[in-house]
Amino acid sequence: MTAPPRRLLTLVVPLMLLVSISMSAARGGGFLAEADDGEAVYFRECAGCHGNEGQGDSAGPSLKALLDSEEAVVGVSQLVREGYGNMDAFGNDLPEAQIEAVADYVVSQFGISGDVSDGEVLYGLNCADCHGAAGQGGAASSLIGVPSPMVVSAIRSGPFSMPAYGQSTLSDSQVAAIAAYVEETLAPSPQPVQVDMLELSLRTVHVLAVVIYLGGGILLHGPLRRALRLIPPGQAAIVGTHVGQGFTYLSWLSLALWGSTGYWMLFRLGWGDPSSPFTLFISPERLGNPHGVSMLVMLSVWYLIVVNASIITFLLRPRLARRVTADADTEAANRVVETISDSARWVDILALTNLLLTVVGLASGALFL
Numbered sequence: 001m002t003a004p005p006r007r008l009l010t011l012v013v014p015l016m017l018l019v020s021i022s023m024s025a026a027r028g029g030g031f032l033a034e035a036d037d038g039e040a041v042y043f044r045e046c047a048g049c050h051g052n053e054g055q056g057d058s059a060g061p062s063l064k065a066l067l068d069s070e071e072a073v074v075g076v077s078q079l080v081r082e083g084y085g086n087m088d089a090f091g092n093d094l095p096e097a098q099i100e101a102v103a104d105y106v107v108s109q110f111g112i113s114g115d116v117s118d119g120e121v122l123y124g125l126n127c128a129d130c131h132g133a134a135g136q137g138g139a140a141s142s143l144i145g146v147p148s149p150m151v152v153s154a155i156r157s158g159p160f161s162m163p164a165y166g167q168s169t170l171s172d173s174q175v176a177a178i179a180a181y182v183e184e185t186l187a188p189s190p191q192p193v194q195v196d197m198l199e200l201s202l203r204t205v206h207v208l209a210v211v212i213y214l215g216g217g218i219l220l221h222g223p224l225r226r227a228l229r230l231i232p233p234g235q236a237a238i239v240g241t242h243v244g245q246g247f248t249y250l251s252w253l254s255l256a257l258w259g260s261t262g263y264w265m266l267f268r269l270g271w272g273d274p275s276s277p278f279t280l281f282i283s284p285e286r287l288g289n290p291h292g293v294s295m296l297v298m299l300s301v302w303y304l305i306v307v308n309a310s311i312i313t314f315l316l317r318p319r320l321a322r323r324v325t326a327d328a329d330t331e332a333a334n335r336v337v338e339t340i341s342d343s344a345r346w347v348d349i350l351a352l353t354n355l356l357l358t359v360v361g362l363a364s365g366a367l368f369l
């Protein structure tokens with residue numbers, strides 16, 4: 001039978017088509033569909049670190065803050081493919097279809113729909129876990145009183161263990177909304193009930209101690225010195241010694257108050273790190289932000305002043321008190337006079353240095369107001 005092949009073809013081609021369609025349908029509903037199913041991939045590959053609900057875990061941040069958008073899907077699939085910060089890349093382990101499926105799942109399942117522009121909502125989703133619901137601090141430092149530019153830069157750069165948030169996670173306007181929320185709503189509360197009396201007293205005594213130290217120094221080296229020149233030198237020397245002694249007590253008292261209140265506040269902030277004395281008891285990870293650096297400046301200033309003050313009190317002042325004895329010869333008398341004037345010069349230099357250091361410390365502390 002030389003059957004016309006045309007008829008056969010009209011029969012066979014649709015049949016083959018049908019078979020292939022049903023085969024792919026069967027595959028789609030079977031083994032491959034499971035592999036490409038975003039949910040399955042999520043629970044297999046991601047949930048261990050990001051939690052079953054995408055709520056985050058110690059091993060991975062919350063995924064709830066993603067915007068439900070096309071760009072977010074593209075962004076997530078890219079970071080799953082290529083890795084992101086501390087998260088490994090999956091590009092070599094997962095086929096492209098699974099990467100896209102899981103990105104789609106993550107965004108549609110956990111993403112926020114619509115354009116969330118409310119700073120408070122965004123803060124709650126992204127930041128509250130670490131910085132506390134009211135910005136009071138927790139796993140990370142308090143954000144109360146942190147100015148908006150600092151918030152923006154922290155969000156984008158991610159200091160220390162804080163994740164950096166790229167454009168795919170938070171748009172510029174969302175970052176601005178969070179920053180505004182932090183600056184305005186989390187601002188130090190004016191309500192007196194909320195004032196921490198101990199903190200307030202510590203701060204007051206701290207600043208007062210610094211001001212007394214500075215004031216005493218300025219008085220001693222300015223007006224008092226000029227006044228002493230107006231009275232006879234013999235009397236001036238005696239008055240000067242008395243005043244110097246008085247000032248010594250005052251300055252040590254204020255230095256002690258200054259340092260102890262400072263340390264007390266440092267430890268209340270949870271910033272102390274007695275195990276690393278080379279950072280002057282500030283844990284090194286605090287030094288990555290302006291507050292940490294200014295704290296280090298204040299501590300260094302205080303230490304330097306204590307060293308200088310010790311030199312003045314225990315080395316130079318005793319020399320200033322030397323007197324020429326009646327039986328001394330000219331040479332010995334000259335030596336004493338020379339020692340006294342040398343010491344006096346050094347007292348001046350160190351005391352002035354301390355005043356300058358105090359000003360640096362005050363300026364640095366202003367960051368905390």
Ligand code: HEC
Nearest residue numbers: 045046049059060061076080084085086087106163164169
């Ligand atoms: C071993 C733990 C781990 C696994 C597994 C893991 N991640 Fe991550 N993921 C992280 C960590 C840690 C980060 C934060 C990285 C950083 O900021 O340095 C992160 C960040 C992300 C981010 C960015 C979140 C943001 O807010 O910026 C997304 C999205 C994400 N992961 C999705 C996934 C998906 C999807 C999977 C599964 C395919 C997955 N992750 C698997 C640990 C993990």
Ligand code: HEC
Nearest residue numbers: 126127130140141146150151154159160161162289290291
């Ligand atoms: C996984 C935890 C974590 C999350 C989530 C997180 N942060 Fe942080 N943040 C940190 C850590 C850790 C630091 C650095 C050390 C510190 O200040 O405690 C930090 C530092 C900061 C700083 C600098 C503070 C200062 O005093 O210098 C700001 C501002 C900040 N974060 C804002 C935010 C905002 C806004 C969000 C939400 C978009 C956020 N953080 C989300 C952990 C986190």
